[in-house]
Amino acid sequence: MSDCIFCKIVQGEIPSKIHYEDDNVMAFEDINSQSPIHLLIIPKKHIPSMVDVTEEDRKEIIPEIFKAIQKLSEELNFNNEGYRIVNNCGDHGGQTVKHLHFHLLAGRQMTWPPG
Ligand code: 5GP
Ligand code: ZN
Numbered sequence: 001m002s003d004c005i006f007c008k009i010v011q012g013e014i015p016s017k018i019h020y021e022d023d024n025v026m027a028f029e030d031i032n033s034q035s036p037i038h039l040l041i042i043p044k045k046h047i048p049s050m051v052d053v054t055e056e057d058r059k060e061i062i063p064e065i066f067k068a069i070q071k072l073s074e075e076l077n078f079n080n081e082g083y084r085i086v087n088n089c090g091d092h093g094g095q096t097v098k099h100l101h102f103h104l105l106a107g108r109q110m111t112w113p114p115g
Contacts, residue, residue, distance in 0.1 A: 001044045006099035008043045025064050027104070036107025037076060037083075041065050046101040050089040060080060069104055076107040084104055086114075 001007050007016040010026055019039055020027035030038040043061045047053060053062065073079040083106035088095040 001099075004046055004099050005012055005045050005066045006040075006042050006101065011041075018078075020068050022064070022068075024061055025068050027068055030103065034103075035110075036103040037105065038102045039072065039104040041068055041072075041104055042099060042101045048098045049095060049100055050087060053100070064100060069102065072104065073106070076106070081106070082089060 005014060009016045009028060011101065016031075018028045020041075024044055025041065027041045029041050030040050043057070043065065045061070047057060047061075051079035069085060070079075070090055073083055083104060086103040086105065087093070087101070088103075
């Protein structure tokens with residue numbers, strides 16, 4: 001989508017610090033990091049939010065996203081300490097960028113509940 005920030009990151013039109021990339025998935029550093037490690041894992045194709053995930057996406061792209069998260073947790077060596085995965089969906093979820101993404105936060109003790 002032409003006016004989507006994350007589509008522009010996928011296209012290389014906006015620079016980002018990429019940690020993982022394959023045909024369908026990309027992981028890059030959040031520009032406003034909330035923890036020592038804060039990555040965003042996204043499908044390369046434009047899916048606005050969890051509400052828009054299709055049956056096909058549930059079979060293909062969603063598992064690939066979680067596979068990338070596990071791979072990153074091992075490569076960056078925070079799998080033993082643990083981490084948090086967050087998806088903000090829609091207005092009540094606090095979603096600000098309307099391209100599906102999963103926050104991967106690690107490197108410090110997280111607290112609960114979130115705001
Ligand atoms: P949301 O609030 O939609 O769950 O999360 C959007 C995230 O995207 C925020 O944490 C924000 O810091 C991040 N973000 C917004 N614009 C950019 C950008 O241009 N580059 C990167 N790397 N992250 C961005
Ligand atoms: Zn997009």
